[in-house]
Amino acid sequence: MVTVQAVSEAKLIISSQSGDRSAFSELVRLHTRGVFNVVYRMCGDALIAEDATQETFIRAWQNLSSYRPQTSLRNWLYRIAFNAGMDMLRKEKRILPTDIEDLQLKDDQPSPESLASQNERTALVQKAILSLPDASRAVLVLKEYEGMSYREIAEALDIPLGTVMSRLNYARKLLKEKLEPKLFVSMEVEHV
Amino acid sequence: MSNHVIEWLNAYFDGELQGYRLHQVEAHLAGCEACRAELESLGKLSGLLHEVPLPDFPSPERFASQINLLLPQKRTPPPRRSLFEVGWWMIPVGIMAVWVFVSTALLLSNVVSVADSFGLLGTTTSSWISSPAETADLTAVLGGFGVLGGDSLQWAERTESLTRSMVPQFVLQVSVAVLYLAWFATWLARHTRQPREGLIEG
Numbered sequence: 001m002v003t004v005q006a007v008s009e010a011k012l013i014i015s016s017q018s019g020d021r022s023a024f025s026e027l028v029r030l031h032t033r034g035v036f037n038v039v040y041r042m043c044g045d046a047l048i049a050e051d052a053t054q055e056t057f058i059r060a061w062q063n064l065s066s067y068r069p070q071t072s073l074r075n076w077l078y079r080i081a082f083n084a085g086m087d088m089l090r091k092e093k094r095i096l097p098t099d100i101e102d103l104q105l106k107d108d109q110p111s112p113e114s115l116a117s118q119n120e121r122t123a124l125v126q127k128a129i130l131s132l133p134d135a136s137r138a139v140l141v142l143k144e145y146e147g148m149s150y151r152e153i154a155e156a157l158d159i160p161l162g163t164v165m166s167r168l169n170y171a172r173k174l175l176k177e178k179l180e181p182k183l184f185v186s187m188e189v190e191h192v
Numbered sequence: 193m194s195n196h197v198i199e200w201l202n203a204y205f206d207g208e209l210q211g212y213r214l215h216q217v218e219a220h221l222a223g224c225e226a227c228r229a230e231l232e233s234l235g236k237l238s239g240l241l242h243e244v245p246l247p248d249f250p251s252p253e254r255f256a257s258q259i260n261l262l263l264p265q266k267r268t269p270p271p272r273r274s275l276f277e278v279g280w281w282m283i284p285v286g287i288m289a290v291w292v293f294v295s296t297a298l299l300l301s302n303v304v305s306v307a308d309s310f311g312l313l314g315t316t317t318s319s320w321i322s323s324p325a326e327t328a329d330l331t332a333v334l335g336g337f338g339v340l341g342g343d344s345l346q347w348a349e350r351t352e353s354l355t356r357s358m359v360p361q362f363v364l365q366v367s368v369a370v371l372y373l374a375w376f377a378t379w380l381a382r383h384t385r386q387p388r389e390g391l392i393e394g
């Protein structure tokens with residue numbers, strides 16, 4: 001089942017490389033969702049993510065001749081997507097230098113009101129993710145949200161396997177520090 | 193169990209460990225409360241991360257057709273490209289062909305002028321021009337060469353005629369080499385400077 005999909009994708013790539021727009025549209029259709037999700041997780045803004053997704057496919061179209069089939073198309077697109085997303089963020093400067101501490105719970109004992117607010121909770125998590133260094137955030141996004149293996153992440157970001165591990169360890173360590181109270185909250189919610 | 197396995201817990205959690213390392217971590221976890229708690233917190237963190245919802249997104253079909261309209265016309269159609277490629281590879285072939293032609297012509301005119309300086313022209317020149325591959329005539333000329341080589345005036349004359357023909361030949365060789373190297377450098381630049389997306393920096 002994997003091979004049928006891979007073969008048809010390979011055909012679409014070859015057609016696209018020789019300038020076939022409809023073949024390329026088919027590739028866009030297949031990968032749009034994944035690219036958008038990754039960029040959104042990376043920058044936390046739906047509008048930027050949509051622009052970056054467009055930009056990703058335009059860049060992919062322009063550089064399709066440099067694509068080598070040894071890399072999976074998805075990983076190649078993700079690499080372009082990260083760069084496009086980061087470029088957009090820098091241009092828009094809409095990313096807040098995350099004053100996460102403002103949102104963080106000050107007390108060890110969370111108040112019932114803060115427990116109730118699911119929105120606040122997800123906003124806090126989102127901010128914590130955005131506060132990570134770009135390189136670590138990219139690895140975390142591919143692992144947590146795309147479920148990619150370390151080897152696939154290494155390929156997508158063109159970094160060594162050891163670097164994938166160390167960046168992921170670092171990202172999770174930072175997140176646990178920032179979200180520690182929330183982790184306790186969810187634990188207590190479950191135990192109550 | 194004193195040596196904790198914290199550094200391997202992420203890989204264990206992500207199902208990336210195998211063989212000895214996997215057994216080592218499992219054995220350690222069985223007896224270490226602290227590492228089990230650490231592993232549990234990784235699970236909780238992952239759960240928390242997945243609480244962040246994804247926003248609405250236009251349907252892939254609509255998005256694909258939107259992008260299709262935005263694609264620049266930049267990509268060259270294949271037939272022109274292959275024609276260009278053929279033309280491109282004809283450059284070194286052309287250079288070599290010109291070089292072979294001109295140096296053959298120079299060699300012939302050289303031999304003719306040397307023969308001329310020894311007064312051997314007469315019938316041979318016309319026969320060379322009409323059939324340059326006649327090696328019998330060439331040996332005859334070279335033989336005459338050796339016989340007449342003693343005279344100093346003729347030596348000087350011969351040297352002069354040689355330099356006269358050597359200089360343009362040298363210039364030709366150098367310019368062919370320069371042209372060829374220039375082509376090769378361009379080829380090398382085209383192949384090493386392929387567009388490639390930058391990496392995520394750490």
Ligand SMILES: [Zn+2]
Nearest residue numbers: 196197224227
């Ligand atoms: Zn331990």
